[in-house]
Amino acid sequence: MSTAPAPAGGPAARAAIELVDVSRWYGNVVAVNEISFALGPGIAGLLGPNGAGKSTILHMLSGFLRPSAGTIRVLGQPVWKNPSVYREIGLVPEREALYPFLTAFEFVLLGARLHRLPDPEAAAARAIDMVDLRDAQHRAIGGYSKGMKQRVKVAAAIVHDPRILLLDEPFNGADPRQRLHLMDMLRTMAGEGRTIVFSSHILEEVERLAENVLVIIAGRLAAAGDFHTIRRLMTDRPHTFTVRSSDNRRLGAALIAQPSVFGVDLTDGLLTVRAADLAAFAFAAPRVAQTQGIRLFEVRPTDESLESVFSYLVRR
Amino acid sequence: MNWPVAQLTLRLLLNQKRTVLLAVLALVPVLLAAVFRWGSFEEHPADWASNRLMAQIIVAALLPLAALIFGTAALGSEIDDGTAVYLLAKPIPRWRVVVSKLVVAWLVTVAFVLMATVVAGVLALAGEGHALVVVGFAVAVIAGALAYCTVFLALSVATSRAFLAGLVYVFIWEGLVTGLFEGTRVLSIREYTLGLAGWIASLSPKTFEPELAGGQSLVLLAIVCLVAGWVGVRLLQRFETGESS
Numbered sequence: 001m002s003t004a005p006a007p008a009g010g011p012a013a014r015a016a017i018e019l020v021d022v023s024r025w026y027g028n029v030v031a032v033n034e035i036s037f038a039l040g041p042g043i044a045g046l047l048g049p050n051g052a053g054k055s056t057i058l059h060m061l062s063g064f065l066r067p068s069a070g071t072i073r074v075l076g077q078p079v080w081k082n083p084s085v086y087r088e089i090g091l092v093p094e095r096e097a098l099y100p101f102l103t104a105f106e107f108v109l110l111g112a113r114l115h116r117l118p119d120p121e122a123a124a125a126r127a128i129d130m131v132d133l134r135d136a137q138h139r140a141i142g143g144y145s146k147g148m149k150q151r152v153k154v155a156a157a158i159v160h161d162p163r164i165l166l167l168d169e170p171f172n173g174a175d176p177r178q179r180l181h182l183m184d185m186l187r188t189m190a191g192e193g194r195t196i197v198f199s200s201h202i203l204e205e206v207e208r209l210a211e212n213v214l215v216i217i218a219g220r221l222a223a224a225g226d227f228h229t230i231r232r233l234m235t236d237r238p239h240t241f242t243v244r245s246s247d248n249r250r251l252g253a254a255l256i257a258q259p260s261v262f263g264v265d266l267t268d269g270l271l272t273v274r275a276a277d278l279a280a281f282a283f284a285a286p287r288v289a290q291t292q293g294i295r296l297f298e299v300r301p302t303d304e305s306l307e308s309v310f311s312y313l314v315r316r
Numbered sequence: 317m318n319w320p321v322a323q324l325t326l327r328l329l330l331n332q333k334r335t336v337l338l339a340v341l342a343l344v345p346v347l348l349a350a351v352f353r354w355g356s357f358e359e360h361p362a363d364w365a366s367n368r369l370m371a372q373i374i375v376a377a378l379l380p381l382a383a384l385i386f387g388t389a390a391l392g393s394e395i396d397d398g399t400a401v402y403l404l405a406k407p408i409p410r411w412r413v414v415v416s417k418l419v420v421a422w423l424v425t426v427a428f429v430l431m432a433t434v435v436a437g438v439l440a441l442a443g444e445g446h447a448l449v450v451v452g453f454a455v456a457v458i459a460g461a462l463a464y465c466t467v468f469l470a471l472s473v474a475t476s477r478a479f480l481a482g483l484v485y486v487f488i489w490e491g492l493v494t495g496l497f498e499g500t501r502v503l504s505i506r507e508y509t510l511g512l513a514g515w516i517a518s519l520s521p522k523t524f525e526p527e528l529a530g531g532q533s534l535v536l537l538a539i540v541c542l543v544a545g546w547v548g549v550r551l552l553q554r555f556e557t558g559e560s561s
Contacts, residue, residue, distance in 0.1 A: 062405060064557040081553055084407050091405045093557075095398035099324070101331045107402075113320040114406040156402065 015040055015073075016164055016195035017061060022070030024056050031056045033219040034070070039197065043190045045210030046199040047230075053219040054199035055094060058168045061197065062091045074164055087115070090157035094168035094199075096149055100142030104133055104152045107141060108159050115160040127155040132181055146173030154182065158189070165189065167198040171205055183209050238262070239278050240302045243271040243285070246295040254292050258284045272302070318408055321416040325390050329424050332393070334385045341381065342432040345373050349439035362449060365440040366517065366524040370453040374433050375509050379457055380486040382425045383464030388479045390421035390465075391552075392472025401557065410552040414545065418469050425461040433457050449524075452517030460509030463540045467505065470548035473555065501527045505540060508533040 015038035024032040032053045046054040059065040060072055063079035063086075072078065077085050099107060108127050112120035128137045131151040136144070141152060150173050157165060165186075171179050186209060190196050200206050206213055206227065213230045215223040223230055245251045248271040252264040255273055260280035265272040275281035289296040329335060352364060359368075391414070394400035403413055437450035467485075472478035486506075494504045501507045507528050515530020528536070 059557055064401065064404070064555070066554070066556060083404075083409060086405050087407045089405065091401065093398065093401050095401075097397040097399050098402075099328070099399060101327060102324075110320055110324060111402065111406070114318070114403065114408060116407075 016075055017197065018071075018073045019057075019061075020071045022057075022060065022067045022072055024053075024060060024065060024068050031219050032060070032067075035216075035219075035221045036070075037214060037221065037224060039195055039212065041190065041193045041195050042211045043186060043196045043198070043209055044212040044214060045206035046197065046214050046216055047203065047206045047210075048199075048201060048216035048222075050201055052201075052216045054201075054216050055168055056219075057216065058166050058197070058199055062089060062166050087160070088163045090160070090162035090165045092150075092153045092157045092165075092167040092170050094172070096146060096173075098141045098144075098149055098152060101140060103138050103140055104128060104144070104148075104155070105137040107152055108155045111156040111159045117160060123159050123161075124155075127159040130158060130185055131155045132178075147175055147178050150174050151178065151182070154185075163194055165194060165196045167196070169200060170198050171200065171202070179205075239275050239281070241273045241275065241281075242298075242300050242302055243273055244297040244300075245271070245289060246297070247292075250292055251289060251294050251296075254288045254294075255285065258288065260284055317419060318412045318416045321403060321408070321413055322420050324403075325417050325420040326424070328393065329386050329389055329420065332385075332389055334389070338382055338385055338428055341378060342428045345369055345378060345432045345436035346439065348373065349436035353439050353442070360523075361441050361444045362446040362519065362523050365437060365446070366449050366453070366513075366519060369436055369440055370433065370449070370513065371510055371524070374429065374436070374453065374457065375460065375513070376491070376506055378432055379425075379429050379460055379509065380464055380482075380490070380506065382428050383421075383461055384468050384479065384482040384486060386421040386425045387465040387468030388472040388482060390417040390469055390472070392469075392476075392478050395473065395555075396476055398557070400555075404552075404555060410555075411549045414469070414549045414552055418465060418545065418548075421465045421469060422462050425465055426458050429457050429461060430454055446517075446519075448517045449519065452513045452515070452519075455516050456509045456513035459512055459534075459537050460505055463505045463508065463537050463544075466541045466544040466548065470544045470551065473548055473551040498527075502536065505537070508537045508540070512537065 017039040020036050022032060022035050023030065035057065046057060048054050056065060060067050061074065061079065063082065066080050072080070074085055075088055079085050102110070105124055105128060109120055109124040112123040117123045128134055131154050133148065133151050133155060136148060141149065144152065150170065154167070154170065157167070170182065174182060186196055186198070198209070210227060213225065213227050214221060215230060223233055243251065248269060249266060252266050252271050252273070255261050256264045258281070260275050260277040261273055262276050263274035273281070285299055286296060349369060352369070357364065391400065394403065404410070433454050434450060437453065441447070441449060468478060468482050471481055475481060490504045490506045494500045494507065507526070510526040511528035511530055511533030514524055514526035515533065517524065
């Protein structure tokens with residue numbers, strides 16, 4: 001599956017990141033199961049609940065986990081046991097730990113020096129500016145808030161101007177302003193032709209930032225495509241509601257006649273409605289109630305959690 | 317050698333609380349030597365300095381403890397807390413990371429132990445004409461520190477319980493098992509260090525008699541450094557970070 005726009009010569013020919021039948025297991029536990037995709041320039045979001053395998057995929061992409069099966073190539077090179085590929089990769093790990101005795105500037109400068117940049121001080125200053133941390137750059141990181149640490153990590157990851165940026169839950173701990181700033185920065189970087197992959201378990205983050213979405217559930221690639229495709233898949237799925245009204249029995253009988261409804265259940269006076277089309281049901285339910293002279297007290301979706309949406313995508 | 321890695325490692329090692337503890341421990345041999353010097357003891361100064369002060373306190377306790385603290389922390393602390401990723405996700409061959417960390421851990425260990433060895437040795441033997449005892453143990457401590465640090469650094473890449481494993485090696489294996497079973501002494505860095513010290517100090521067997529010959533000790537020290545160094549590099553090249561980290 002390729003989530004990148006197919007370039008001339010085939011998607012794999014110019015894909016910045018390419019995974020082919022990649023699996024990773026720990027003993028008997030399969031963390032990632034035969035995942036294949038190719039990504040070109042732009043922002044891709046790995047979306048999935050906690051423990052779905054997003055971090056495992058990012059660890060494999062960054063060369064910190066060896067795939068148990070399959071192949072991974074970044075800019076045409078293998079990443080496992082290949083430190084030279086880090087010239088083109090910036091990595092923002094999920095863990096918060098940093099060197100508490102270093103200042104932000106020293107930490108980013110360390111990265112610049114390890115990359116042997118020609119002017120490490122200037123590169124560090126530029127990266128610090130990009131994450132809007134200039135005012136605090138000479139304070140020890142040990143005293144930073146979680147959001148500030150997150151920005152230091154990003155600065156260190158971009159100091160060498162990488163073509164590939166991998167970010168594991170980059171918005172954790174960031175306040176709304178920092179989040180917007182970071183999103184703008186990533187959009188700008190993607191606009192310059194970089195490939196950015198980030199993981200998140202928050203739908204809205206992915207929706208706002210990612211052009212391509214890879215939905216990872218239980219170690220499998222459940223869906224992939226642009227966000228509208230994914231959103232449509234999620235919206236078009238069957239929805240279940242519990243309904244409270246002045247006459248649940250009569251309302252249930254009326255609702256079953258609606259084309260958007262394919263099942264009703266009345267148990268212990270509780271009306272449960274299964275609708276195939278969310279929008280049509282939302283439109284029809286109050287009208288049917290009004291027509292029947294029934295007072296509608298509450299319509300509550302029962303399965304709107306992200307996990308249930310993900311479960312649907314897996315079963316699909 | 318990679319200077320940014322070395323500088324970072326030095327700050328890392330000097331920032332840990334155990335370093336303060338070790339600085340205090342390094343004063344113990346100096347204080348004991350002062351007590352011996354200005355107290356009235358029957359034992360000959362060369363006997364006491366080589367067998368008690370150097371062999372039992374510095375080589376058997378201070379040296380492995382210092383090497384354990386610095387050898388396991390040089391890289392192991394970053395692996396444990398996840399910061400190692402910031403070094404390893406760089407276009408630097410892993411062997412350079414290992415060598416840079418090892419050199420710093422070794423030099424810091426030597427700085428502490430050598431200071432204690434020389435000051436305590438000079439205090440105990442001043443005016444006694446046994447300068448080679450100090451020289452012999454000083455050189456042996458430098459070589460032993462390299463072997464210990466290499467082993468403990470490799471151990472810290474292999475396991476998150478490197479400090480505990482190192483303590484078991486030093487105090488159970490070297491302190492107990494090699495004392496009970498003579499054949500196991502060829503697997504003891506302490507015995508190599510003592511063998512090398514005895515060789516350089518050229519003391520009579522009546523004064524100080526190590527279990528291993530000097531040449532044999534030197535070869536074994538070199539083998540330990542090479543093998544442990546190779547294992548450390550291999551492990552770091554295949555270093556994986558798990559979900560839990």
